[in-house]
Amino acid sequence: AGQRLAGKTILITGASAGIGQACALEFALAQPHDLRLILAARRVDTIHEIAAAITKQVGDGVKILPLQLDVSKPDEVRTFVGKLPDEFKNIDILVNNAGGVRGVETAGNIAEDDINVMFDTNVTGLINVTQAVLPIFFARPDGGAGDIVNIGSIAGREPYAGGSIYCATKAAVRSFTDSLRRETIHTKIRVMEIDPGATETEFSVVRFRGDKAKADATYAGMEPLTAQDIAEVIVFNVTRRQNVVIADSLIFPTVQA
Numbered sequence: 001a002g003q004r005l006a007g008k009t010i011l012i013t014g015a016s017a018g019i020g021q022a023c024a025l026e027f028a029l030a031q032p033h034d035l036r037l038i039l040a041a042r043r044v045d046t047i048h049e050i051a052a053a054i055t056k057q058v059g060d061g062v063k064i065l066p067l068q069l070d071v072s073k074p075d076e077v078r079t080f081v082g083k084l085p086d087e088f089k090n091i092d093i094l095v096n097n098a099g100g101v102r103g104v105e106t107a108g109n110i111a112e113d114d115i116n117v118m119f120d121t122n123v124t125g126l127i128n129v130t131q132a133v134l135p136i137f138f139a140r141p142d143g144g145a146g147d148i149v150n151i152g153s154i155a156g157r158e159p160y161a162g163g164s165i166y167c168a169t170k171a172a173v174r175s176f177t178d179s180l181r182r183e184t185i186h187t188k189i190r191v192m193e194i195d196p197g198a199t200e201t202e203f204s205v206v207r208f209r210g211d212k213a214k215a216d217a218t219y220a221g222m223e224p225l226t227a228q229d230i231a232e233v234i235v236f237n238v239t240r241r242q243n244v245v246i247a248d249s250l251i252f253p254t255v256q257a
């Protein structure tokens with residue numbers, strides 16, 4: 001299936017950690033001979049380290065462009081496509097992964113800044129990156145072609161106490177993804193949603209504002225997924241035959257309450 005990735009250019013947002021980082025490696029392993037990866041995040045130094053590690057592992061058949069991009073900054077998102085080197089301009093696959101959670105306060109107590117960061121990143125950021133990339137897809141024959149993979153969450157389907165804003169952002173991602181899929185139904189653009197369950201990354205520690213003990217407690221009685229587990233599903237989904245779209249994937253650890 002890695003053959004279907006040959007010659008492709010893939011943009012992954014939030015590639016400096018967790019699922020995005022794992023996704024970069026998984027794509028590189030699937031097509032080590034002829035692939036271009038644009039790895040975007042705010043921590044571009046970390047991206048450079050990740051890029052070097054991938055090149056060391058798979059060789060230079062995978063060309064990597066580290067890109068400093070804060071998806072919550074509309075000006076940065078509006079201009080990055082125009083600034084891409086020619087070799088990386090023709091994006092085929094967009095993985096909208098950048099996102100996160102801030103705190104577990106109840107709806108009445110959550111700080112305005114936390115609300116804004118979550119919506120600006122998880123929702124508006126994802127929409128803005130999509131809008132920046134769609135013209136590349138629409139410029140292709142037959143009304144357009146390309147893949148968009150949006151990372152939602154189980155939280156978008158099953159809201160939990162203390163998660164009102166985060167859950168609302170992920171419900172918004174789900175709704176946006178579904179509309180976009182319907183809007184592009186007469187093209188060869190494939191729009192896919194991936195909803196992970198409990199996955200052990202920096203995410204859980206950030207949720208509890210750095211309290212590792214509380215983060216670990218959320219995994220009591222279960223073995224969480226790894227970022228690689230999610231990355232494997234993403235690579236599988238985008239390497240199906242062009243006429244197949246796995247529109248919706250919900251991924252749990254086998255034991256998750």
Ligand code: NDP
Binds near residue numbers: 017018101125196
């Ligand atoms: P991590 O915290 O490990 O990674 C988050 C990534 O997003 C980092 O690379 C971070 O990079 C990037 N990011 C955050 N804000 C921005 C921004 N404004 N602009 C660009 N990049 C940004 O979390 P995960 O890997 O777990 O999360 C990835 C996605 O998966 C998120 O959308 C999350 O909501 C979702 N998810 C995670 C689950 C879990 O249990 N872990 C479960 C369900 C969904 P940097 O800080 O360098 O910008």
